[in-house]
Amino acid sequence: MLGNGRVADTQSFECLRGKYSGAVFIVASGPSVNEFPLQRYAQYPMMAMNGSICRFADAGVKPLFYICDDSSFVRNRLPLLQQGLALAQNLAFSPRVITALLAQAPNALNGRSLYGFERANRPVDGRAPMGDRQFAWAARKDADFECEFSLFRQKPNRIGFSRNIGKGYFSSRTIPYTGIQLACHLGFQQVFVVGMDLDSSKGRFYEQGEDAVPSRLDGDYADYILPCFELMAKRVVSPAFQVYNLSLGSRLPSSVVPKLHMDQLDDLLAAR
Template sequence: MRVGNLAELRNSCSGDLFIIASGPSAGGFPLQRYSHLPMIAVNGSIRLFTDAGVTPYFYLCDDSSFVRNRLSLLMEAVESAQHLALSPRVIKNLIERVPNALDGRSIFRFQRVNRLAGEQAAFSDRRFAWRARRDRDLECQFSLFQQKPNRIGFSRNLEKGYFSNRTVPYAGVQLAYHLGFTRVFMVGLDLSSSAGRFYEQGKDAVPSRLDSDYEDYILPCFRLMSERVTGSKFQVFNLSSGSRLPETIVPKIDFNELDQLLACS
């Protein structure tokens, strides 16, 4: 098994990309209609792809608990995605359960910022955030008095890692930027624990931390992205009309507006 470095693919792409998240609104997305464009699947949203018979350009998973709780879904991604971007813990836990699972697959290590080999931090959050202020590839908040702001950021270069923000679609946006895409359309970005995920219901649903992480990590990271990253050269749109994320941060569009944007590209 060879695990590649995402530096190999930096700025190798261009144009439009869809990121398919797992919010309930993703269940109504006509995937096949837009399957001629590259797409990133994250965590359980791979189910939408397998049901539609569509191959995602990338599958992204950074949550080791997903290996324990949703192994069958992860294996669907391993078998169908063109490329896999997996965190070190996901790779380790998957191989422990299915030793040959990744043989012959295109795998890339998906590592958080400020990490040595494995998951050990290279610097304290404050020291890393201070250093990141001088790095053009990274956008990061900084505080001497609070720890949480030092974890808010955006990476333009995934050779240096990505900022988690506690929700994997945000990591997908950083991957999109790294690969060179200039316009990103988010699907299923509902960001509500109570709304759940489109592929699970009732007692089979795995608890979500979206509500507890929203104010401290998710919203501040998307706000930072809106203020420091997106603009005329890199745009992000939200196709979830009921998304918790304000449209002043990520503009919301419907399918008619999506088709108009795609027709003009």
């Protein structure tokens, strides 16, 4: 992958498929993160994403993965991304992020455990992507994908879930959903999502006042976010793969992703 004339060596996610098991915590950026005692659960694998890495830095916890697929985050929040570079055991970056990062800090990825990943139907080998409808039709025959399909409307063809990150992921327009797909790929059976409030009015826990970057959550919720989570709940979640939301005030209904109190979380972890 190229950035400012330089090459970043990336590893393949294929070698990590099914490598892990048990529980994993995915820490997003909603303000409910401030209510979660990160250090109390530090013995479990965790994933940080975008600005949530500052919570890990404050707690002195090293996440298993730091995820970023938004090049604008690199431009707007480079110091936060650099915290992820310094703290995380592994990095999962999209080509856009790698290019934007190397343009600003050419040596930033030297010696790092870097995994490149891309959205579904965005080939990294130079091939042109299929049309959305064509890809969605093909994905219906691939056991690694769950995907909606419509001949008449474009948006349903972008609703899906990937069990194999090596083949790409569905963005859902919110990064916790990407983290859940990565957790599935890695083999985790229980996924606990922290800070998935999904409410633009609440902002991000690490931003204040004029420093806040505008969010598109409200505009994307009905068209992409909710439909993707509903698809996941119907076609992916099973006794072997469970997803829970630790944000009790989350916009996402508990009928789609169950919400847990902390005592319920402890009971589930103790039962394993």
